[in-house]
Every structure is written in structure tokens, then in C-alpha cells.
Amino acid sequence: MIDKKHIAIIGGGIAGQEAASVLTGLGYKVTILEKNERMGGMLNKWSKLFPDFSSSQLVLDAVKVATDKNLNVICNADIFSVQKENGRFKLSDNSSLDVYADAVIMSTGYNLFDATLKEEYGYGVFENVITSADFEKVHKSGEKLTTADGKAPRRVAFIHCVGSRDAKTGNTYCSKVCCITGVKQAIEVTQMWPECEVFNFYMDLRLYGSKYDALYLEAQKHHKIQFIRGRLSEVSERQGKELQLKAEDTLQGRPLRMKTDIVVLLIGMEACKQNEDLCRDNALELDENRFFKSKNIYNHRNSSTQSGVFLAGSCICPMSVNESLESARSAAMLVDKSLKVQER
Amino acid sequence: MRTMMQKLREDVRLKEGLNACMGCGICTAVCPAAEYFEYDPRSIVVTVQSGNEEKIRKLIESDTIWMCGQCMSCKPRCPRNNCPGLIISVLRRVSQETGAFVKSRLGRQQYLILKTIGTNILETGYCVYPASVVPETHPEQGDVWKWIYDNKEAVYERVGANLDKEGPGAMRKIGRENLDELERVFAESGGQTLFTSIVEYSRAYAKESGFVDANGQPDMEKYTDFLLNEDNDEK
């Protein structure tokens, strides 16, 4: 009996909510456990989306789960244990909350790389070094990006692969979405300040989406954004808080020094720290990048290594908004399938 | 015959220094030598990674590998945990072993370095030994150095050193026993073999280039003069 089955979803970001919509639509009872005060997760921090500059609010509104007699949303629930008990799952947070469920979906999402760890880039030390997330905050506020002392920037440099593809930070994988984010934000800077020179320092431009290369073309053609193939070595501050960058223009084979007013670090996506807790009392495993490990990455991407626990969204690996939503829908379908098999 | 690549791989420092290079250029960006010379550690790493025999041979015959200051600034920054400085150490060793160093101006200076620093270490126990930094041959040291050189007994005593004397203290005389041990370290570690190799190849090159005495043997004094001036010509 479907309406007797209960599914717990850990994480109320867009993936968790999308999975909840599908499952309540199918008649299941669903509880979303969100650790923050409010739903929506990381997308709350984003202003506009690549590749078409839609407002992230559109997506947030669209995934917002309709009030449904079968849906229960619990915020401020920081689940740290998932245990199997008599064929069901018992989820606990560190207060007295216990939730019992027939199946669990992990949609814990991701963390942003802590840019202060990349000390040579000066984040947290030089005021004019900001991250892509800081940029979104400015954009969302409707203000224009300015230097710390409120001036219009004459030059802005975007730095790709900060905290990704870097053995020194322990993250050797590619975060996948920061290249296109960098192209998008570079265009947004020129929209704010048409006179501003914008440079993107990249190592490889990984623009994997079918519409992403068009944005790259637009950035070069209409916004005169300069793409320099070289990874940033270090940032230093000069008088007047101007920044100096050291990189190599690897296509020219020469060291390059550049003065710029603002540096934007395109920080990568990391697995959530609490994933480790969530693995402790069951057969869940993490992969080599500390994201949840799928049963197999081809046709069981949404199945975890613990039967009855499913994976949705960017707790599997870095994902774009679209991919997260698709992943959530397939996780929900898989839950449905597995509970129906149990029925028989 | 062993290939260049095999020779390089025999050195454990290559394994330590080269995982896999993604060509990002961070090493070049941070490299002090790249600021002053036509020098690009990234392209050296990429060349070694390619395993191309011809390109590697050209590299060890070139000035390039001698421009590195071995400061190892490139090591802590590389996102792939490579160390270009170590790769260059290995290229240098192979260049010294195979005699490829005589084909470049900076490479030929190995002979001068051996004669000064090499001799200093084995004979005095110090890389830089004050008495051997003669002002006439080291004009770059300037007038202050000339003055210190002329008054070295008093100056070193004044700063609390124990120049050339028995007992403890900075710049003290290194005893025979310790010098013998140093020599054994050089013999064991292969340093002595490299010294011999550098001297042999330099002698052969001197002869080939016409720096010979009355008996047709290499005249290393003339050759040394040539090396010193070759350097000056360039400046």
C-alpha cells in the first residue's frame, strides 16, 4: 500500500524538494529534513543562472513543494545518524528528533570550497579578493560590484579552478560548473560596468552544456572578455589596495604580471562534511572525493551502497541546477520502484 | 644503448618530481628565474613528460637547464604535486654524465663551478671559502668585499668567527678526518664520478676547441680564461 509507505528526505534544497514533489504526487508520505532554518539550500545564494540568466528564484519557486497532507517539512533538523531497525530506517538528529521511514533519499547537496585555504590568493586578507558566491550576493542585492572603497573597477579578473583540480587542496576533481559560472559572471560584470576590462584565467574551459559554448562566444564577441590560459600562482596587494596577479600565459610561454582592481575566485564544490556522520551507522560509503558513492555510476547512480537509501543531486558529484533536478526525479522513481518490489 | 628517458628514470628524483603535468603554468609564474631569463619550467616539464628523445637531448645540451636556481619555489604550488626543480636536477645530472653540458655556454661553466666550489668543499669543507673569493676574479663582490678580504683576520674575529683556526666556531678549520669523510661521501654518493666526468669532458672539449699546450695536451688554464671571457662577452 503506497499511502502507508513513508520516505524521509535529508536536505531541503532543490533536489530534495523535487524528489518530494514526485513522491507525494505518487501518493507516498514524505518528510523533508532540512538542517537550516529555511528550504532551498545553496540556490538561495545564487542570483542568476547559466546559461540564460534566468533568476534562480524561478527555480526556487517552481520546486517549492505544494502543501500536501502527505508532506511534512521539518527545518533545523541536523540529521547525523541513519540506522536500519527492523527493516525500516531510523533517522536521528542531536536533539530528540527520531523519524522512521521505509526508504531514505540523501539530498545533502554540497559545500563551497573555503577560499581562505588557498592562502596565496589572499581571500580574507585582501579586501578586493572575493569569491563567486560573494559576487552572487552583490548581484542579488541589485547593487553594482565595486572595490572595497566603493569605486568602479577598471579591471576584474576571474580565477578558474579555485579549490578544484588541485592536489594541494585535496580536491583533484573538476567542479564542472565553475567555468560556465565564470563566463556568466564575467558577462555580468561588463553589464554592470561596460568600460571595465574583464579577464578569465583558466586552465581548460570546460563548457560541457549544449548551450554553454554560445555563452563563451558571446563573452568574447560582444563583451570583449579576455581569456588567458594560465593558472594563477599568487595575488599580492599594492598601494591603494590594487591587486597584482602572477600567472603564466601558457599560450605565449611567458610569465605574466597583471594589475587588477578586483579578483573573483571561482570556488569549487565540495562534499558536505556531515556525509561522514551519515555513513557511520549503515552501509553507506563515500567515494574518493568524499561525495556519496553510487552502487555503480552508470545505471545505478541514484542507488547508494546501502539498500533502501537513494541519492539525489549534488551529494553524488558536482552538478548544475538542471542536473540536480533530473537526478532528483530519477531518485524518486527508483524509490517508487524499490518500494513496489518490496510490496510483492 | 640506454635512451635518455631511461637515464632520467634511473634517478629517484624524477619519480618524486614528475607525477603528471597539466600544463597550468603555476611553476613558471612563481619561478624567480623565469622573471630574468628566457626560461620556462613548465615547458621543461612538458618536454620530459613527452618522452621525446630528440627534444630531451636538445634540452640537456642547452643553456636552459642551468638557469634554474634550485630554489624549489615551484614545489609547494604545483596542483599536481610535481616538482620542476627536481626534474631539472635530474636533467643536469644526465647532462654532466653524458658530457652534453659542454654544448652550451652555461653548461660549460660547470667546469668553473667545479674548480671553485667543488675544490672548496673537498679541500676546506666549505662551499664558499673566503680566501678563495679573490676580488680580482670576483669584481661583482664590489669594494666592500675587497676591504673585508684584505682585512679578513680582523673582520672575522670582530664578528665572532674563528676563521681557519682550530676549535669551535663559524668558519673554523675543518679537520683532516672530517675532510676524509666528506671525500668518502662524495665517492659513495656518485659526486666524485660526476666530478671526473665534468673534468674529462671539459678537457676533451678544450682540446677540440684548440686550447692545447706545446705537447698537444689540453691547456686548462687557457680554457679557464676562455670560459671566464665567454661569460663576459655575453654580458
Ligand code: SF4
Ligand atoms: S569547471 Fe572549469 S573552473 Fe571549475 S574546476 Fe572544472 S575546469 Fe576548473
Ligand code: SF4
Ligand atoms: S605547476 Fe605543476 S602542473 Fe602546473 S605546469 Fe608546472 S609542473 Fe605542470
Ligand code: SF4
Ligand atoms: S627550483 Fe628552479 S624551476 Fe623551480 S622555481 Fe626555483 S628556479 Fe624556478
